[in-house]
Amino acid sequence: MKAGLEVHQQLAVGKLFCACPAELTEEVTETFARPLRAAGGESRAVDAAAAFQAARGLVYRYECGPSSCLVEMDEEPPHPLNEAALDTALTLALLLHARPVDEIEVMRKIVVDGSNTTGFQRTALVAVDGELVIREKRFSISTICLEEDAARKVRESPGEISYRLDRLGIPLVEVATGPEITSGPEAREVAEEIGALLRATKRVRRGIGTIREDVNVSTEGGHRVEIKGVQELRLIQEYVDREVARQRWLLDLKDRLAANSAHVPSVPPVDVTELFHSVESGPFSGAGKGGQVVLALPLPGFSGLLRSPPDSEERLGRELADYARTVGLRGLVHSDELPGYGVAPERVVELRSRLGLGEADAMVLVTDRSRERATLALERVRDRARAALEGVPGETRDPLPDGRTRYSRPLPGRDRMYPETDIPPIRISAERLARLRDQLPERPEELEERLARTHSLPAEVVRQLVFGDFVEPFEALTAQHHPAGLVARLLTQDLPSVPSVRGDAPFAPSLTVLAAVLEAAESGRIAKEGIPSVLAALAAGAPDVPSAVERSGLSGLSHEELVAIVRRVVEANSELVRSRGDAAFSPLMGDVMKEVRGRRDGREISEALRTEIVRARSARPS
Numbered sequence: 001m002k003a004g005l006e007v008h009q010q011l012a013v014g015k016l017f018c019a020c021p022a023e024l025t026e027e028v029t030e031t032f033a034r035p036l037r038a039a040g041g042e043s044r045a046v047d048a049a050a051a052f053q054a055a056r057g058l059v060y061r062y063e064c065g066p067s068s069c070l071v072e073m074d075e076e077p078p079h080p081l082n083e084a085a086l087d088t089a090l091t092l093a094l095l096l097h098a099r100p101v102d103e104i105e106v107m108r109k110i111v112v113d114g115s116n117t118t119g120f121q122r123t124a125l126v127a128v129d130g131e132l133v134i135r136e137k138r139f140s141i142s143t144i145c146l147e148e149d150a151a152r153k154v155r156e157s158p159g160e161i162s163y164r165l166d167r168l169g170i171p172l173v174e175v176a177t178g179p180e181i182t183s184g185p186e187a188r189e190v191a192e193e194i195g196a197l198l199r200a201t202k203r204v205r206r207g208i209g210t211i212r213e214d215v216n217v218s219t220e221g222g223h224r225v226e227i228k229g230v231q232e233l234r235l236i237q238e239y240v241d242r243e244v245a246r247q248r249w250l251l252d253l254k255d256r257l258a259a260n261s262a263h264v265p266s267v268p269p270v271d272v273t274e275l276f277h278s279v280e281s282g283p284f285s286g287a288g289k290g291g292q293v294v295l296a297l298p299l300p301g302f303s304g305l306l307r308s309p310p311d312s313e314e315r316l317g318r319e320l321a322d323y324a325r326t327v328g329l330r331g332l333v334h335s336d337e338l339p340g341y342g343v344a345p346e347r348v349v350e351l352r353s354r355l356g357l358g359e360a361d362a363m364v365l366v367t368d369r370s371r372e373r374a375t376l377a378l379e380r381v382r383d384r385a386r387a388a389l390e391g392v393p394g395e396t397r398d399p400l401p402d403g404r405t406r407y408s409r410p411l412p413g414r415d416r417m418y419p420e421t422d423i424p425p426i427r428i429s430a431e432r433l434a435r436l437r438d439q440l441p442e443r444p445e446e447l448e449e450r451l452a453r454t455h456s457l458p459a460e461v462v463r464q465l466v467f468g469d470f471v472e473p474f475e476a477l478t479a480q481h482h483p484a485g486l487v488a489r490l491l492t493q494d495l496p497s498v499p500s501v502r503g504d505a506p507f508a509p510s511l512t513v514l515a516a517v518l519e520a521a522e523s524g525r526i527a528k529e530g531i532p533s534v535l536a537a538l539a540a541g542a543p544d545v546p547s548a549v550e551r552s553g554l555s556g557l558s559h560e561e562l563v564a565i566v567r568r569v570v571e572a573n574s575e576l577v578r579s580r581g582d583a584a585f586s587p588l589m590g591d592v593m594k595e596v597r598g599r600r601d602g603r604e605i606s607e608a609l610r611t612e613i614v615r616a617r618s619a620r621p622s
């Protein structure tokens, strides 16, 4: 397999083509609605992805916030390009050893999903031919672009999608790598390196959704598939691995379809509504009422291949259904899952005979109140079934939270670019590059070296701090004289291990709260081992650190009480201490920890236990 990444990072330098703040807001002051259609690009051809979206015939509603302006509403031409954003993109280009272009030409990239009020996204190529070297392996950086972010989707209802304008126009640096990535873990590593270089500019926005990755994956004999908009870096590896498995399954399926002489005839869908009049439950129960039709598409040679093979969670039925969903259907029913869905066995026999299906043949059924939509859905299903005969279709897929992906639209092509006539070209002067070269920020590896030196931390821990994006809180907390080792462990291990409680947002306490947790551990009120429990109690809603300590049951154990517990455990096991001597330590430590884990420091506990064992042995009668 091979893979390439596109990393999109939001910048914190205001918007790209107006003077509005680059901040998200929950305040909506007014809304307006617009339809969008697909127009031809520079080469006059209409882009496939754009035509696909326009065919959905949706209305787009836009929500304005307190600071929304006429540029964002597309009622006024864009203002000159944000110079600080360009400097940041050029700085990144220098950090990646890329070659800046002579002149910035802003282009319009046609995007007709409503996420831009203009119907296009402005984008500019800033540099080419960079490289990234990780452990002596070279990854090429093909392009570095500056683009405007799209509006934020807030709601979707039948026929209408709502977007908020606050995110529209936030500058994005887009870094595209070459296809040299050859595994899931490598994809994650490259993404982490690029993320660290972006943060090195100190001009990036932080938090969930401020960095997004598109992952392009292809396998030998397969096709390029783009997984678009991955927000969680830790899932990149999983998306890549699963996409490779999916493409292998599709290639295997292709062979099995060929062995069955499967084909997809160009006959129109068959109206079988009347066969469903008496169906009383399931998706077909409304057939014949209120204009609801049932249409069938025969798939000769597909029988048994639409459901999941035993060793895989992929199934062709789902892939076909994903295509049907793009025109607004909830799904489809195929013959590998019949009888079922309220359709009795004798009805299935009737259906098969009506469609003239043999043993090896399959069919797909859709039902909808609109005959037109049901027909369109089966046309999409037919396209997808035909693609299965060829192997892997090239497509854009959405990442799902569980690591799977789902078809979203065709791959966009070259036809969608058009010059932005409202922005004059910008020359990149030698003076400008010289100034940026003089002010190059500290590189991630220099930062690693400095942190290791200043705080005497192991290289692996420093790496986690730098590439896991923990440097800012680490420096803030160590500046308050909290011990570096404790801070590093809190940020890189304890905090990420806290399960998120409310919704999906990860637990992100303020620096003040983190400092209070560290303070509790340093003063001995809780043990270092108790920090995760205290954080979990805070995540679950404890108002402050003292109540979190109390709720997690970690408070109220003095050194004297600890010694009393240890002594009780040793006395209860006097036989074991007598027979095994020092070897009794491990089993007894286990018993003690059951009672005091997290309430006192681990070292203090083991010292108390050793002392008590020695005392018990010297006290024994000789």
Ligand SMILES: [Zn+2]
Binding pocket: 015, 018, 019, 020, 067, 068, 069, 070, 071, 072
């Ligand atoms: Zn604005």
